[in-house]
Amino acid sequence: MSTFAEFFAGGGMARSGLGPDWACLFANDKDKKKVASYQLNWGNAEITDKDVKEVSSTDIIGEIDLVWASFPCQDLSLAGGGAGLKGEHSGTFYPFWKVIEQLILEERSPKIIVLENVLGTLSSHDGEDFRAICRSYKKSGYCFGAVVVDASLFVPQSRKRLFMIGVKNDIGLNEALVSPEPIEPFHTKRLRQAVNQLDPNCRDSFVWWNVPTPPHRNVTFADIIEDRPTGVVWHSEAETARLLELMTPVNLAKVTAAQRSERRMVGGVYRRMRKDADGNKVQRAEVQFSDVAGCLRTPRGGSSRQTLLIVDGQNIRSRLISTRETARLMGLDDTYKLPENYNEAYHLTGDGVVAPVVRHLAHHLFEPLLSY
Structure with a gap:
């Protein structure tokens, strides 16, 4: 050994x-x-x-x-x-x-x-x-x-x-x-x-x-997402609508394409400060639909936690990524024991x-x- x-x-x-x-x-x-x-x-x-x-x-x-x-x-x-x-x-x-x-x-x-x-x-x-x-x-x-x-x-x-x-x-x-x-x-x-x-x-x-x-990876981002997550709650319809309102036309087009895909799509959303047409800084929600999540980062230093946008036909829901999902993104199996506190667990996985x-x-x- x-x-x-x-x-x-x-x-x-x-x-x-x-x-x-x-x-x-x-x-x-x-x-x-x-x-x-x-x-x-x-x-x-x-x-x-x-x-x-x-x-x-x-x-x-x-x-x-x-x-x-x-x-x-x-x-x-x-x-x-x-x-x-x-x-x-x-x-x-x-x-x-x-x-x-x-x-x-x-x-x-x-x-x-x-x-x-x-x-x-x-x-x-x-x-x-x-x-x-x-x-x-x-x-x-x-x-x-x-x-x-x-x-x-x-x-x-x-x-x-x-x-x-x-x-x-x-x-x-x-x-x-x-x-x-x-x-x-x-x-x-x-x-x-x-x-x-x-x-x-x-x-x-x-x-x-x-x-x-x-070998070619056969697990996608959508595969690791929990239907009944623990430690996080689904956003209300109003909260999800607000998230969509923060998107530019290009990002809304991505959501529309996801709705037409005829399968469940999971997107990672980050809130960013961007300049509008007049040069003013405004908050934007940017979404990426692919088979991979964005890089997990620790909450400190201003790095934002990932919000998920789950699109299944006309049904659109959003929530924070769960800590078990972050552990799966780090290649840890579900027997790995995580801290009960969300921020501690997110920090642990994002820093590994x-x-x-x-x-x-x-x-x-x-x-x-x-x-x-």
């Missing part, structure tokens, strides 16, 4: 993705409510609510095959203030890496180190934050590569994330796991541009991980990693690397 440690663990979605053949030796998250959810699903043994700045290698017992770190994204995202790795939140990368350096000094180097974050990591501070992370891998004796994965390949949610994967230099790389050149869809133009800006010394340690694309993406990377990359 392979072993792992999970930093910034949240509700343990990386653990869910890795699966039962992986043994957790350590997990941390400073958010006590997230820790409570982790314990509710995985037990009390491995998780601590220590801030990563307070964690040391002595908190981790044993040899670790893989370290997973979904460090905070606020300072790297478009919605953030642009502080990058110098920011209060995303800057926790550095105390995390200090723990890695302690493990290396103790001759307990993790075989694989995985970092997950938003795509803003590639361009933050004109790419310098990405280059700093790459230099950390290089300096610590790891070859490394990256993939960009849109969770919509696995679940009905548009959620693009960067996964940086480093492997100890003394681990042999099966030639089937690397490509001599970047390959779509996981090596995007944006990633290639960031890699091209690495200094030659660092670029020598970069590899293009060769990950197969998954999509479990089937982790499973795909584990099956096609991590596990072959460890068995080679």
